[in-house]
Amino acid sequence: MTKSESDHIERVKSLPCCLCGSSAPSDAHHILEGRIKGRRGNHFCTIPLCKDCHQGERNGIHGRQIMLKLKKQTELNLLGETIERLYGRRYGC
Template sequence: MNNRLTAAERRHLERIKALPCSVCGQPGPSEAHHIRQGLQWVCVALCADCHRGQVLGLHGQRRAWAIRKMDEIDALNTTIRRLTETWGA
């Protein structure tokens, strides 16, 4: 698999990072969480706490996710909706 990002992939990731967190709604900039490594188009906008936080984060105890009864697909849906609302379909 080619690890180099295309211009379109870079633009997509920058747009995701500009969005609010798809779990807690904290204003951007956000981090782009890849649901599957290397798939640039399947990313979720997450704040640092909801992404990497030891207690709240996806890569931690996932408490922010559990409180909101969310998984990665729910967060991806929110990310795609916000991308569409912000930059159009």
């Protein structure tokens, strides 16, 4: 991991959970490339998630994804929101 990737990950972790709003620190969830199981995406393609929204059996993105479905969101939409929160509107998706 490069220094700039590491710095970006730390900035993502400093944000509240993008699904439930739980306060930081958050986990940095990597968006999966093409939904290939077990393959991690680019370090810049990460979103902040609390432990439950990330790895929880019921709510988590790696579980049944209840929070993602309740919020009617996709990982890509959350990535766009994360980029906007980190770098401002002109860099958002």
